[in-house]
Amino acid sequence: xNSLDAKLKEKIVNVALGASVxxxxxxxxxxxxxLIASVFAFIISQPLAExxxxxxxSKFWVIIVV
Numbered sequence: 663x664n665s666l667d668a669k670l671k672e673k674i675v676n677v678a679l680g681a682s683v684x685x686x687x688x689x690x691x692x693x694x695x696x697l698i699a700s701v702f703a704f705i706i707s708q709p710l711a712e713x714x715x716x717x718x719x720s721k722f723w724v725i726i727v728v
Contacts, residue, residue: 671706671707672707674703674706674707675700675703675704675707677703678696678699678700678702678703678704679700679703681696681699681700682696682697682699682700684696
């Protein structure tokens with residue numbers, strides 16, 4: 663079940679990233695929507711506990727926010 667879940671998350675990320683790339687030449691808001699969808703896909707593809715650990719180790723992201 664775990665490998666199936668990982669494969670599904672990988673497919674979701676690939677589709678979202680492909681949609682972002684495919685909508686670059688368009689002159690409407692589809693690219694913005696595709697980029698937001700890809701950000702959400704990247705967020706759900708990584709466990710939150712692992713993300714918190716990585717953010718706690720590295721303090722460089724604080725400089726960017728400030």
